[in-house]
């Protein structure tokens with residue numbers, strides 16, 4: 348089973364809509380993190396993310412980022428009104444502003460606070476909660492204790508990105524800690540991290556045959572046809588990239604105002620796509636450099 352990882356600014360509803368028109372094989376999509384407030388209300392962009400009419404034909408799991416259990420519960424009640432009963436909790440976000448508020452991977456620093464938070468949210472009836480976590484804040488050794496906590500709650504699944512907060516996205520996923528989780532988790536597991544190629548997916552599956560669920564983010568943005576290639580061997584063609592690109596571009600152009608916003612949004616994808624075009628370094632450089640300098644009449648070049 349393959350899940351599409353949430354990526355703030357990248358896997359939003361427009362991307363998900365375009366992707367799912369072109370490709371099958373994704374069991375679950377996740378929203379980028381949704382912040383909470385004391386009313387449990389959704390801001391306009393979070394609301395757009397979860398509106399069922401913006402997420403036709405896909406199974407979507409809203410992801411919440413908060414360290415306040417009451418806000419979490421209120422937000423899940425709002426989400427339930429839109430039909431969602433499975434919710435994901437973000438315990439992985441490494442960003443400084445998030446961590447400094449004790450949210451995301453920041454919560455891994457304070458296991459007692461985490462336990463109290465989980466005690467509260469798991470009291471909610473008829474709610475399926477999954478958790479997406481890193482393996483610690485500073486060291487993978489923290490996971491032994493964290494896993495004892497996670498094992499006390501009947502979660503829908505535990506999605507593990509085996510890096511610590513201090514890695515951000517550097518270094519490599521720690522598969523020996525992941526193996527310990529496989530050996531000791533009472534919850535159903537999903538693996539996430541650094542699966543970019545068919546070979547890497549195969550190697551992972553050989554090493555961890557009991558882990559049936561994997562979540563992929565950057566690998567699927569870089570190669571939207573990755574799952575098909577994995578399942579059938581059929582690789583992406585340039586014409587297919589173009590069709591996918593054009594559809595994404597056209598969806599964004601009807602949503603974003605102004606060429607500048609549109610260009611910067613598309614450049615976020617080009618950061619990932621550029622590695623697919625190793626023979627076009629000049630053109631890629633032009634894309635990367637576009638928009639950063641204003642000429643004398645105030646137009647960007």
Ligand SMILES: Cc1cc2nc3c(=O)[nH]c(=O)nc-3n(C[C@H](O)[C@H](O)[C@H](O)COP(=O)(O)O)c2cc1C
Nearest residue numbers: 352353354355379380437508540541542563564565
């Ligand atoms: C630009 C970017 C935005 C991300 N936003 C989120 C997010 O909103 N919520 C979340 O749980 N993880 C987020 N992540 C982490 C990814 O979901 C995933 O865990 C990470 O990219 C590792 O998986 P991958 O190697 O398959 O990409 C983000 C990652 C990136 C690179």
